[in-house]
Amino acid sequence: MLDPHRTIDELKALRALTGDEHGAQRVAFTDTWLAARAFLKERLDALPVTQHMDAAGNWWATLPGESDRALLIGGHLDSVPNGGWLDGCLNILAGLEVLRRVSEQYAGRPPVTLKLVDWADEEGARFGRSLYGSSAASGHLNLDEVRALRDRDGVSLEDALKRVGITLADAPKAQGELKDAAAYLELHIEQGPVLEGLDLPLGAVLGTVGVERHTITFHGQAAHSGSTPMNVRRDAFLAAGRFGQAIYDIAARHGGVCTIGSVKTLPGIVTSVVETCELTLDQRHLDADNLAAMWQDAQDAATQFAQDAGCTVTFGSLWNIEPIPFHPMLIDAAEASILTVTPTAHRLPSGPLHDAAEVARAGVPTVMLFVQSLRGISHNRIEDTREDYIALSVQALDELTSRTMDWIARST
Known part of the structure; x- marks a missing residue:
């Protein structure tokens, strides 16, 4: 049974593990980021999933289904320095809860394969190159451009990756992870004031600008x-x-x-x-x-x-x-899913880029859900969302997962 309040509890536990009085400190490829990954892996170990890190450093949990065609749910555990408690990790921990529900409902064998992915270094906070892991999977990572990147301490991206077991030259091999992807879903805090201004908890995202x-x-x-x-x-x-x-x-x-x-x-x-x-x-x-x-x-x-x-x-x-519009059918499904948990939905574009943009660029049908951000603030320790809205967002993602799995199964 889906338990959105477990997601809220896990978000708070992750905040306690990887944050301090200044905010979240899950900067990619640091010890704190590795601790966040270990936190996720420990919870995934309780499910009938296989886990692996791909060639670019993205972390995958796979629940095999009757069909190899896969529905991907993604997000990122990394944060900016002194970041908020929800940016990125809400996606992952809500997806974890959906995995639990699907595994229980189908006795570990859903009609289509379900995968949860933690993309590596979405933020680009350390080396200035956002969407590193998802762009490697989409085929849009230029090794010549990123090989020379260094953080403020002079550590190269290549050396930082090597420290956590990743070889930069092998990163493009991550493209193989998308070969059976039939759809991709991502839940994220809005990071802006639109939904709060409309007094709405959730929105369906039209695409990234x-x-x-x-x-x-x-x-x-x-x-x-x-x-x-x-x-x-x-x-x-x-x-x-x-x-x-x-x-x-x-x-x-x-x-x-x-x-x-x-x-x-x-x-x-x-x-x-x-x-x-x-x-x-x-x-x-x-x-x-x-x-x-x-x-x-x-x-x-x-x-x-x-x-x-x-x-x-x-x-x-x-x-x-370029602008990256999301899949029309999935936008409709996202709106319909929102309407199962709250009376009104709103469609809006995403001003910030997200890993979803790279997956869509690779040709995978994609959509995002936004949940309201208080004061429209993100990348800041005061970032926050009402807990009842967080719970609604987990429910909406779960409903969207069911609708998308049915869509994939029908088109197989």
């Missing part, structure tokens, strides 16, 4: 701040400041989000007009055309503001990923 990240550098002329009249200055910061306001209009026009995350000025002294101002711009949208339009509007606005200020502007690319 596309992201465009660029540098925008305005080039003006340094000049003495005391002797240079305002009307003859070529102030790079003037152009940048006007651009900072314009991104809000661009975001509103297209229904996306735009963020200037950092600003660097040169010469960067109080007695000089700014000669060079470099911004980082992050733009996100669930629709590819709107995302492209936002980036074009940003370039047009930056060019105009540079001209108005007597400056020039250059653009650089940092990173991008």
Whole structure:
């Protein structure tokens, strides 16, 4: 029998084991992360599942079914430093509870195979590369790019992996884990304020938004701040400041989000007009055309503001990923599952990326459930969700699992 309150108790036990007064400390490939894995393995040992770590370091628990076609339930035990008690691990421990229920109902042999996966280093907090384990499984991990990554102590990703028994060069072999995957489900806290603003506990996720990240550098002329009249200055910061306001209009026009995350000025002294101002711009949208339009509007606005200020502007690319819509049938199933435990459901996109995005990129039908985050706060020790909503989320994931297993069985 499903027991959502057992999940809550296990979440609290994991918090006590792997957190401190500053928050969760389950940073990937550290001793605390290994302790979290041992915590999970100990509970899985009580079930009729096989367990193994794949070539990239992802941890799999498999409950064999009458069919080899597999339903995957996934999440991640790793956290950011001083993180919250629910981010990532809710997915895993709720999935564990679903495994228990399915194993009991079908006497250890469900109609389709059920797998629980703890993806390695979803957060990217230590080496700056998010979705490491799931991207290895999806075939989107570039070894040449990640081999040179180092943490703030100078430890390379390759050496950190080696310490926990993983050989980086073998990571792409993890692609074999998805060969029988028929669907993928992931439950996550929302990490934003939408559901709380609607006073709803749960939402069905439409997909993960596309992201465009660029540098925008305005080039003006340094000049003495005391002797240079305002009307003859070529102030790079003037152009940048006007651009900072314009991104809000661009975001509103297209229904996306735009963020200037950092600003660097040169010469960067109080007695000089700014000669060079470099911004980082992050733009996100669930629709590819709107995302492209936002980036074009940003370039047009930056060019105009540079001209108005007597400056020039250059653009650089940092990173991008296309929007990844989830499976329409599974979105419907997610909404229907929510409606079995609460009167109202809401569909919303995910602004943050998740392992679900990489699984969907690999061609596996995918969907996510969101549960409300109090104050919309995550990656922070004050991250929280009402316990009754956590219980509802476990029930909704269980219902979604049943519906998806039936769908897979019918299409086998």
